Amino acid sequence: MAPPVVRSVRKIPEELIKAFREHKLEITRQDDRAVVHKIGDSECVWEKKQRIGLGATGAVWLQEKEGTGDLRAVKMLVKNPQMDLCHSRELLALVRLKVKKYPRIFVEFLGWYENHENIFLALEYIEGGDLSKYIAEGGPKPILEVKDIAKQILEGLKILHSLKIYHRDLKPQNILVVRLDPIWVKIADFGVSKEERNSSSIRTRVGTYGYMAPELLGYLPGRSRKARYMPYALDMWSLGILLHEIATCKMPFCS
Known part of the structure; x- marks a missing residue:
């Protein structure tokens, strides 16, 4: 048991x-x-x-x-x-x-x-803090650094999704910085993660506003709202927002 x-x-x-x-x-x-x-x-x-x-x-x-x-x-x-x-x-x-x-x-x-x-x-315990601190220090990051971070997080998402685990709360505070030169990050905080056992439960509105996919916020028009959810895509949307923030120090959708 x-x-x-x-x-x-x-x-x-x-x-x-x-x-x-x-x-x-x-x-x-x-x-x-x-x-x-x-x-x-x-x-x-x-x-x-x-x-x-x-x-x-x-x-x-x-x-x-x-x-x-x-x-x-x-x-x-x-x-x-x-x-x-x-x-x-x-x-x-x-x-x-x-x-x-x-x-x-x-x-x-x-x-x-x-x-x-x-x-x-x-x-x-990772002493370097999280990506929010990294973003706040020194302004927009070089594109090669952004690519390195993207590659590392994508490697983690590939593993999670192969195990049918979806993070659902990717944001700077949940990516910890082990080392700066060269940049090395780790994925943390699985407090709202979900296994794909029931597709409807993946649609539950969890995560952090600003990083949540539009389909979770009800922004898709008409028939699109009834389309089948692809849970891995929710994490990919959040990653895109995160990478934009690292590269520009701005959120892409301010409203």
């Missing part, structure tokens, strides 16, 4: 259920300042530092490992019956990508844990 945290998602393969269990981090103590994990016969303490972000479905906190100074980002998801399915999908996407091993393309998933109130996703 699937763990309760992902039981709201139907038909999970047995190997993924096993992976969920293998990536769960055991906790022996937890308070507002730190969490203690048990690993074999030893314990490690992760101290809570400061909030470093706010994702689509929860806040992200910086934690430092006592004794080593290692850092990780931990996303805290509040348990809520209305959000359980979103949390399950995010955890499912992270585990699937971890099993497939794409560390250069997606923010690395380090494990998960929970208490009575929250689910916690431990993730790779």
Whole structure:
């Protein structure tokens, strides 16, 4: 049987259920300042530092490992019956990508844990920040840099779409900058991602206005509104907006 945290998602393969269990981090103590994990016969303490972000479905906190100074980002998801399915999908996407091993393309998933109130996703901490900071610094970017970023994000989308996973919230805040020279980015935040199991649910109006495809906003006229949705195209639209913003420091559709 699937763990309760992902039981709201139907038909999970047995190997993924096993992976969920293998990536769960055991906790022996937890308070507002730190969490203690048990690993074999030893314990490690992760101290809570400061909030470093706010994702689509929860806040992200910086934690430092006592004794080593290692850092990780931990996303805290509040348990809520209305959000359980979103949390399950995010955890499912992270585990699937971890099993497939794409560390250069997606923010690395380090494990998960929970208490009575929250689910916690431990993730790779990337000090360089996200593309919104990159866009704000130095004005429009050279076309070769824009092409490099496009190539890396497209490589990630190709993998996601081959797994029938659709991000649905591509924007500068969800692309993290690992290195500037040469530019290296990773895709993050699968809080509103969706697997293609029910084509109608892909049409749900989620994401960030300004980056959402017109068919999600009801802007297609007449018969076009009834056309079959191609969910991968929604991500491609968002990517086009994102690349335009990087190249010009402006949004293409200001209204």
